[in-house]
Amino acid sequence: MTDAKPTEPRLRLLLAAEALFARKGYDGATVREICDRAGMNVAAINYHFGDKERLYIETVRHAHACGVSDAGPPPQLAGLPPAERLRGFVAAMLKNMDAPVRPESMQLLMRELSQPSPATISVVEDFIRPMAMGLFAILAELLPDLPERQRLMVGFSVVGQCLYYRQNRTVSTLLFGAAAVDALSLDAITEHITRFTFAALGLAGAYPTVVRTEGAV
Amino acid sequence: MTDAKPTEPRLRLLLAAEALFARKGYDGATVREICDRAGMNVAAINYHFGDKERLYIETVRHAHACGVSDAGPPPQLAGLPPAERLRGFVAAMLKNMDAPVRPESMQLLMRELSQPSPATISVVEDFIRPMAMGLFAILAELLPDLPERQRLMVGFSVVGQCLYYRQNRTVSTLLFGAAAVDALSLDAITEHITRFTFAALGLAGAYPTVVRTEGAV
Amino acid sequence: MTDAKPTEPRLRLLLAAEALFARKGYDGATVREICDRAGMNVAAINYHFGDKERLYIETVRHAHACGVSDAGPPPQLAGLPPAERLRGFVAAMLKNMDAPVRPESMQLLMRELSQPSPATISVVEDFIRPMAMGLFAILAELLPDLPERQRLMVGFSVVGQCLYYRQNRTVSTLLFGAAAVDALSLDAITEHITRFTFAALGLAGAYPTVVRTEGAV
Amino acid sequence: MTDAKPTEPRLRLLLAAEALFARKGYDGATVREICDRAGMNVAAINYHFGDKERLYIETVRHAHACGVSDAGPPPQLAGLPPAERLRGFVAAMLKNMDAPVRPESMQLLMRELSQPSPATISVVEDFIRPMAMGLFAILAELLPDLPERQRLMVGFSVVGQCLYYRQNRTVSTLLFGAAAVDALSLDAITEHITRFTFAALGLAGAYPTVVRTEGAV
DNA sequence: AATGAATGAGCCTTCATTCAT
DNA sequence: GATGAATGAAGGCTCATTCAT
Numbered sequence: 057m058t059d060a061k062p063t064e065p066r067l068r069l070l071l072a073a074e075a076l077f078a079r080k081g082y083d084g085a086t087v088r089e090i091c092d093r094a095g096m097n098v099a100a101i102n103y104h105f106g107d108k109e110r111l112y113i114e115t116v117r118h119a120h121a122c123g124v125s126d127a128g129p130p131p132q133l134a135g136l137p138p139a140e141r142l143r144g145f146v147a148a149m150l151k152n153m154d155a156p157v158r159p160e161s162m163q164l165l166m167r168e169l170s171q172p173s174p175a176t177i178s179v180v181e182d183f184i185r186p187m188a189m190g191l192f193a194i195l196a197e198l199l200p201d202l203p204e205r206q207r208l209m210v211g212f213s214v215v216g217q218c219l220y221y222r223q224n225r226t227v228s229t230l231l232f233g234a235a236a237v238d239a240l241s242l243d244a245i246t247e248h249i250t251r252f253t254f255a256a257l258g259l260a261g262a263y264p265t266v267v268r269t270e271g272a273v
Numbered sequence: 274m275t276d277a278k279p280t281e282p283r284l285r286l287l288l289a290a291e292a293l294f295a296r297k298g299y300d301g302a303t304v305r306e307i308c309d310r311a312g313m314n315v316a317a318i319n320y321h322f323g324d325k326e327r328l329y330i331e332t333v334r335h336a337h338a339c340g341v342s343d344a345g346p347p348p349q350l351a352g353l354p355p356a357e358r359l360r361g362f363v364a365a366m367l368k369n370m371d372a373p374v375r376p377e378s379m380q381l382l383m384r385e386l387s388q389p390s391p392a393t394i395s396v397v398e399d400f401i402r403p404m405a406m407g408l409f410a411i412l413a414e415l416l417p418d419l420p421e422r423q424r425l426m427v428g429f430s431v432v433g434q435c436l437y438y439r440q441n442r443t444v445s446t447l448l449f450g451a452a453a454v455d456a457l458s459l460d461a462i463t464e465h466i467t468r469f470t471f472a473a474l475g476l477a478g479a480y481p482t483v484v485r486t487e488g489a490v
Numbered sequence: 491m492t493d494a495k496p497t498e499p500r501l502r503l504l505l506a507a508e509a510l511f512a513r514k515g516y517d518g519a520t521v522r523e524i525c526d527r528a529g530m531n532v533a534a535i536n537y538h539f540g541d542k543e544r545l546y547i548e549t550v551r552h553a554h555a556c557g558v559s560d561a562g563p564p565p566q567l568a569g570l571p572p573a574e575r576l577r578g579f580v581a582a583m584l585k586n587m588d589a590p591v592r593p594e595s596m597q598l599l600m601r602e603l604s605q606p607s608p609a610t611i612s613v614v615e616d617f618i619r620p621m622a623m624g625l626f627a628i629l630a631e632l633l634p635d636l637p638e639r640q641r642l643m644v645g646f647s648v649v650g651q652c653l654y655y656r657q658n659r660t661v662s663t664l665l666f667g668a669a670a671v672d673a674l675s676l677d678a679i680t681e682h683i684t685r686f687t688f689a690a691l692g693l694a695g696a697y698p699t700v701v702r703t704e705g706a707v
Numbered sequence: 708m709t710d711a712k713p714t715e716p717r718l719r720l721l722l723a724a725e726a727l728f729a730r731k732g733y734d735g736a737t738v739r740e741i742c743d744r745a746g747m748n749v750a751a752i753n754y755h756f757g758d759k760e761r762l763y764i765e766t767v768r769h770a771h772a773c774g775v776s777d778a779g780p781p782p783q784l785a786g787l788p789p790a791e792r793l794r795g796f797v798a799a800m801l802k803n804m805d806a807p808v809r810p811e812s813m814q815l816l817m818r819e820l821s822q823p824s825p826a827t828i829s830v831v832e833d834f835i836r837p838m839a840m841g842l843f844a845i846l847a848e849l850l851p852d853l854p855e856r857q858r859l860m861v862g863f864s865v866v867g868q869c870l871y872y873r874q875n876r877t878v879s880t881l882l883f884g885a886a887a888v889d890a891l892s893l894d895a896i897t898e899h900i901t902r903f904t905f906a907a908l909g910l911a912g913a914y915p916t917v918v919r920t921e922g923a924v
Numbered sequence: 925a926a927t928g929a930a931t932g933a934g935c936c937t938t939c940a941t942t943c944a945t
Numbered sequence: 946g947a948t949g950a951a952t953g954a955a956g957g958c959t960c961a962t963t964c965a966t
Contacts, residue, residue, distance in 0.1 A: 065951080081388070083300035087936060097952045102937060104950095170387055171298070172443045180447045188448050208453065209465040212445070213434045220433030223440055226389045228429070230397040231405050236425065248426040256473035282926085304961060314927045319962060321926095499930080515822070517734035521957060531931045536958060538929095604821055605732070606877045614881045622882050642887065643899040646879070647868045654867025657874055660823045664831040665839050666859065673856065682860040690907035716947085738940060748948045753941060755947095 066104050068094040071160075073115040078163035082112055082173070109174075116168050116175035119161040120183040138197040139259060145191055146218060146253070147246045153222045154242055166222060191215070198259065210257070217249045283321050285311040288377075290332040295380035299329055299390070333385055333392035336378040337400040355414035356476065362408055363435060363470070364463045370439045371459055383439060408432065416474065427474070434466045500538050502528040505594075507549040512598035516546055516607070543608075550602050550609040553595040554617040572631040573693065579625055580652060580687070581680045587656045588676055600656060625649070633691065644691070651683045717755050719745040722811075724766040729815035733763055733824070760825075767819050767826035770812040771834040789848040790910065796842055797869060797904070798897045804873045805893055817873060842866070849910065861908070868900045 072093035076085035087101050087108050094100070105111040136144070153162060165183065168176055191214065195207050202210070221228075221240075228237045289310035293302040304318045304325055311317070322328040353361070370379055382400065385393055408431065412424050419427070438445075438457075445454045506527035510519035521535050521542050528534070539545040570578070587596055599617065602610055625648065629641050636644070655662075655674075662671045723744035727736040738752045738759055745751070756762040787795070804813060816834065819827055842865065846858050853861070872879075872891075879888045 081298055081300060083298060086934085088934085098936090099938080099952060099954095100950095103952090108936065167387075169444050170384075170440060176443070177447060180444055184444055185448060205453075205456065205461075206465070208449065209457065209462065210469070212437050213466065213469050215441075216434040216437030217430045218433075219441065220429050220436060223387065224432075224436065226393070227386050227397055227401055230394060231402060232425065236422075239422065240426065244422075245426065248423070249430065252427070252430050252473040255475060256469045258472065303959085305959090315961090316927060316963080325961065515732055515734060517732060520955085522955085532957090533931060533933095533959080534929095537931090542957065601821075603878050604818075604874060610877070611881060614878055618878055619882060639887075639890065639895075640899070642883065643891065643896065644903070646871050647900065647903050649875075650868040650871030651864045652867075653875065654863050654870060657821065658866075658870065660827070661820050661831055661835055662863070664828060665836060670856075670859065674860065678856075679860065682857070683864065686861070686864050686907040689909060690903040692906060737938085739938090749940090750942080750948060750950095759940065 065094070065096060065100065069096065069100060069104060069111065070115055070118045071158075073111055074119055074158070074164050075160045077112060077115055078160045078167060081167065081171075087111075112173070113175040116164060116173075116179055119164045120179045122158065122161050138194050139254070141194050142191075142198065142214075142253070143246075143250045145187075145194060146214065146249050149187065149215070149218045150221065150242055150246050150249070153218070162222075170223075188215075199257065213256070214249070214253055217252065221245060282311075282313060282317065286313065286317060286321060286328070287332055287335045290328055291336050291375075291381050292377045294329060294332055295377045295384060298384065298388075304328075329390070330392045333381060333390075333396060336381045337396045339375065339378055355411050356471070358411050359408075359415065359431075359470070360463075360467045362404075362411060363431065363466050366404070366432070366435045367438070367459055367463055367466075370435070379439075387440075405432075415476065430473070431466070431470055434469065438462060499528075499530060499534065503530065503534060503538055503545065504549055504552045505592075507545055508553055508592070508598050509594045511546060511549055512594045512601060515601065515605075516542075521545075546607070547609040550598060550607075550613060553598045554613045556592065556595050572628050573688070575628050576625075576632065576648075576687070577680075577684045579621075579628060580648065580683050583621065583649070583652045584655070584676055584680055584683070587652070596656070604657075622649075632693065647690070648683070648687055651686065655679060716745075716747060716751065720747065720751060720755060720762070721766055721769045724762055725770050725809075725815050726811045728763060728766055729811045729818060732818065732822075738762075763824070764826040767815060767824075767830055770815045771830045773809065773812055789845050790905070793842075793845050793849065793865075793904070794897075794901045796838075796845060797865065797900050800838065800866070800869045801872065801893055801897055801900075804869070813873075821874075839866075850908065864907070865900070865904055868903065872896060 069090065072090045073085070076090050076093065079085075088098055090111075091098050091100050101108065101111050105114055165179060168179060169184075188211070191211055192207065195202075195211055199207060199210070225237065286307065289307045290302070293307050293310065296302075305315055307328075308315050308317050318325065318328050322331055370383075382396060385396060386401075405428070408428055409424065412419075412428055412431075416424060416427070442454065503524065507519070507524045510524050510527065513519075522532055524545075525532050525534050535542065535545050539548055599613060602613060603618075622645070625645055626641065629636075629645055633641060633644070659671065720741065723741045724736070727741050727744065730736075739749055741762075742749050742751050752759065752762050756765055804817075816830060819830060820835075839862070842862055843858065846853075846861055846865075850858060850861070876888065
C-alpha cells in the first residue's frame with residue numbers, strides 16, 4: 057500500500073497544488089488554499105518552492121513526470137507490424153487520457169497545453185514529443201510515399217480523434233446526455249478510431265482485428 | 274455606419290471584457306483593466322452589470338450571440354446532396370474557428386467550453402447544438418443504417434479532426450515548428466479532413482471534388 | 491483657526507506618514523500604522539500615492555515644502571552689512587531647526603539627510619542649497635580675499651556649530667543632563683555661535699551687538 | 708595571528724550584523740541576511756543571542772568596545788600644554804571618525820546616536836563620555852574663568868565643527884561636488900578647526916604650530 | 925446616467941522565530 | 946553545539962466593490 061497521504065511535505069504540496077491548479081487554474085487557485093489542503097502553513101510554499109510561480113512550474117513538471125512513464129508508444133509493441141502498432145498507439149493514448157494514475161495530473165496537463173505557460177515547453181518536449189515521434193514513425197512505415205505535409209495532417213487526424221473525447225467531454229455530455237457519452241467504452245472508442253483511420257488510409261485490409269466492413273464504422 | 278468604436282457604454286464594456294476574458298481567463302482579467310480598455314470608469318461594470326460574474330456571463334452570451342449567425346451548417350448548402358453538405362460542414366467549421374468575425378469571441382467560447390461555468394450551458398445550446406444537429410442530420414442521410422452509437426463516434430471523429438487545429442495549435446507548433454504548422458492552409462486542411470472522412474466511411478466514390486485516390490490522403 | 495485635523499485625505503496621510511517615518515524610519519513604519527493614524531483604510535496609500543515608496547518621497551517633499559518658506563537667509567536682512575547678516579543667518583538657522591512649524595517635518599528631513607534616499611536630492615536642492623548660497627554670499631563679502639577652499643571650511647564651521655544642537659541633542663542630554671542642555675536658550679546659542687565665529691574670523695570688532703570681550707565666549 | 712575571517716561563530720555574527728545594521732538600520736537588516744553573511748544557519752542568531760533585538764544590542768556594544776580603545780584624548784598628549792592637547796583632540800576626533808579601525812563600527816555608532824535605542828546609553832557612557840570629559844578638561848585649563856554654561860557651548864562648537872564632516876558629508880557632496888569635498892584633507896580640516904577655535908577663544912597667540920594670522924582662517 | 929473617491933477583504937510574500945534532531 | 950525544516954504573524958499591495966455626488 058502506497059501512501060494515500062504522503063508525509064513528505066514537498067510532495068504533499070505538489071499534490072495539493074496539482075488538484076487546485078487543475079480545477080481553478082493558476083490565477084484561481086490561492087496559495088492559502090493549497091497549503092490548507094496540504095495541511096501546512098502558508099509559508100511552506102515559499103520555503104519549499106520560492107514562490108507561487110515556481111510551485112506551479114514544479115507542479116506541472118511533477119504531473120507529467122508521473123504520467124511520463126506511460127508516455128510514448130507502448131514498448132511491448134516494438135516488434136509488431138505497423139498496423140498493429142498504430143492500433144496499440146490509439147489504445148494507449150485513449151487509455152492514458154481516460155484513466156491515468158491520478159486524474160488531476162492529466163487535467164492539469166491538458167489545461168496547461170491549452171494555455172501555454174513557461175512550464176509548457178518542457179511538458180511538450182518530455183511528455184508529448186515521444187508520443188508524437190512514435191506515431192509518426194508508425195505512419196512513416198505505413199505510408200512511406202506520402203509527402204510529409206500530408207503525413208502531418210494524417211497524424212493530426214488520428215490524434216484529433218483521440219483528444220476529442222477528453223477535451224470536449226463536457227460539451228458532448230451537454231449535447232447528448234451523460235448516458236450516451238458514458239456508454240462509449242474505452243474499447244469501443246479504440247475500435248472505432250482504429251477502424252476509421254485504417255479505412256481512411258486505404259489500409260482496411262491491414263486492419264489487425266480482422267473484422268471486415270464496407271467502411272470502417 | 275458600422276461602429277468601429279461603439280459609443281454605447283454597455284457594448285464597449287462587453288467587447289473589452291470579451292478580449293480580456295479570452296486572453297486571461299476569468300480570474301486573470303481585472304475589472305479595472307476591462308474598464309480602462311473600454312475607456313470608462315471603474316464603477317461602470319458594477320453600474321451596468323452588477324458585478325464581475327454577471328459581466329462574465331453577459332460577455333459569454335454576447336460572444337455567442339454574435340457568432341451564432343454563422344453557426345449551423347451553411348444554409349446555402351441546404352438542397353445539395355449529403356456528401357456535398359458534409360464537405361461544406363467541415364469547411365464551415367474550420368473557417369468559423371480559424372477566422373471568425375471577431376477572433377476574441379471564438380477564443381472566449383473555446384475557453385469557456387474547456388472550463389465549464391454557469392454560462393456554458395446556454396452557449397452549448399444556442400451555439401453548439403445547431404452545428405451538431407446539422408452534422409448528425411448529414412450523417413443520418415449518408416449512413417442511414419448505422420447504429421446511433423456508431424454514428425455518434427463518427428460525428429466525434431469528424432469534429433475531433435476539425436477541433437484539433439484550434440485546440441492544439443500551440444502544441445503542434447512546439448512540436449513541428451511554426452513554419453510547418455502555418456503552411457497548412459485552411460483549404461488544405463478542409464480537403465484533407467473531407468477526404469480522410471469520406472474514405473473512412475467507405476464513401477470515397479462519393480467524394481464531391483472527384484479526385485480519386487486509393488485511400489484519402 | 492487652521493485645521494488641526496485636516497479633512498483632505500491626501501494631507502491626512504502625508505502628516506501621519508511624516509510623523510511615523512520621522513520616528514521609525516522608512517522600514518520601521520508600516521503602511522497600516524500610517525493609515526490607522528490618518529484614520530483611513532489600508533488601501534488609501536495605494537490609491538493616493540501608488541505605493542509606500544512614493545508616499546515616502548511625497549512625504550519628504552511635502553515636509554520640506556512646508557519648511558522651505560523659512561529657508562534661505564531672512565529677506566529682511568537684505569540691505570544690512572554682512573556682519574549683521576551673518577548673525578541673522580545663524581539666528582535663522584537655529585530657530586528654523588529648533589522650533590519649526592511642525593517638528594516632525596524637521597525630524598524627517600534630518601533623518602533623510604543622514605540616510606540619503608531618492609528623495610534626498612530635491613530636498614538638498616530646494617531646501618538646503620538656498621541657505622548654503624546665502625551663507626557663502628555673506629562669507630564672500632566678509633572675507634573677500636580668502637581662498638575658496640578655506641571659505642568652504644569656514645562655512646562648514648558655522649553650519650557645524652548650528653547643526654550640532656539638533657543632530658546631537660540626545661547625546662548631549664545623556665552626557666550633561668536635560669537640565670543643562672535645556673538651559674541653553676535659543677538666544678544664548680545664537681549669541682555664542684555668532685561671537686565665536688566673529689572672533690574666529692578676526693572680525694570681533696565688527697560684531698554687531700557691540701559687547702566687547704577678550705575672546706568671543 | 709589576526710583573524711581576517713574569525714572562526715568564532717559569535718564573533719562572525721557580530722561582524723556581519725555590524726555591517727548590515729550600519730548600512731540598513733535595525734529594521735532594514737534581516738536576520739537571514741546577517742546569518743548568510745556570517746556563513747551560518749538562520750537559527751544561529753536565536754541560538755547565540757536569543758533574538759534580533761539582543762543581537763543588535765550586543766552588536767552595538769561590541770562595536771564601541773572595539774572603538775573605545777581609541778576613544779578619549781590620545782594618552783601620549785597627557786603632559787603637554789592644554790593648547791597642544793586641544794589640537795590633539797581635534798586631530799584624534801577627526802581621524803577617529805574618518806578612518807577608524809573598522810568603518811562599520813563607526814557608522815553603526817553614528818546611526819545609533821542619531822536614533823537612540825536601548826543600546827544608546829552604554830555607548831554614550833563608555834565611548835562618548837571619555838572623549839567629552841577629555842575635551843572639557845582641556846577647556847577648563849584653557850579658560851579657567853569661563854562660566855560652565857559658556858564652556859559647554861564652547862565644547863559644542865568644537866565638537867560640532869568636527870562632527871559636521873561625518874554627519875553631513877552627503878549634503879556637502881551634493882552641494883559642492885565630490886571633488887571639492889574630497890579635496891579637504893584630514894590635515895587641512897584639523898588645521899582649520901584648530902585655528903578657527905583658537906582664534907575664537909582669543910588664544911591665537913597660543914596656537915601651537917606658530918603660524919600667526921590676523922584671524923584664524 | 926455615470927463617476928471619482930474610498931473601502932475591506934484577501935492576495936502573495938517575507939519576517940523573526942522555534943522545534944526536532 | 947548547531948542546524949535545517951517548518952511556522953504564525955505581519956508585511957505591502959491589489960482586488961472587486963460601494964458610496965456620495
